[in-house]
Amino acid sequence: MTHNPLLQDQGALVFSHMGFYVEDLARMTQFYTQVMGFTQTDHGDLGPVQLVFLSRDPTEHHQVVLATGRPDNLNFNLINQLSFRVRDVATLRSVRDHALQTEGVHDMQCATHGNAVSIYFRDPEGNRIEVFLDTPWYCEQPLREVIDLDQPDEAIMARAEAIAKSRPKFQSRATWQAEMARRMGYVKD
Template structure:
């Protein structure tokens, strides 16, 4: 019998569980992630916190490790760019934007990628956080579109949009799919096109 040499990936695949950040701003980070995505601490001590917004024991871990140093030029160095959270539909997603605006929390970047409409925020340590919804309403369909479409291959970043214009479009009575099509056609471009780089906080 010959050995199975094609072992490039596990036959039983693990599912993604959580992301961990080292932080000098533990309490601020706990407050931010509760505000941005409803993550509540399962445990919040002096040395760390473990947060969840679903049935998992935690989805974000925050470690207040000793002797941490401030990041330097974080927005222009390699590493994690952002962590993403997904709403089930357009209206919940946009309602969340309006709720966060009332708390003084605004995205630094908004992009319609085709398979998602996404707003990018920044936590107190400078890490990116994406809040999105799937425009296909189906991961199977959005995955197929990413794989097969010439449109995504030619422009994977997508179209920039001004979220306040999206709010106004909804208030005018436009349906979400019309708004999505118009966004893809460049109807809601912001006055200033932001960088995809994370903004430098220091």
């Protein structure tokens, strides 16, 4: 097997954006700009395909590209999920409440993974979206337990911590991140 230089230089390969096909470009653009807070940075045609470029980061021209041409005969979504991080429980609740008021949004679920508190829902074309808040803990995954976002912030975080602590590999997120940095070659032994 040949040497892979991407394994040595952590900055050589950095995830930037994703694109996916949609059925209704206008509806999906409206959803991602009005509900998910993206800004449309560009749009246009590339041959027969219409594209909309969206970003939430002024240093990235686009983080999501919506493209026309999604086949209407698929019986499942090819996208497992799009995930977005928020800074606090209040923002998580706000996104949940706004999404629930949006036509076409469905399948809202609130959960904790111990290492995060999340909401999951489907956009108007059925793609799953996760919006999450990191917790200060690590616990082995997969783990998913229902959580009530209408509880006070302290109760939500206490429940997430208790669930995380119940797992055998529980540790602080900082400890886990330090080990991952070592394993990924960011920190030399």
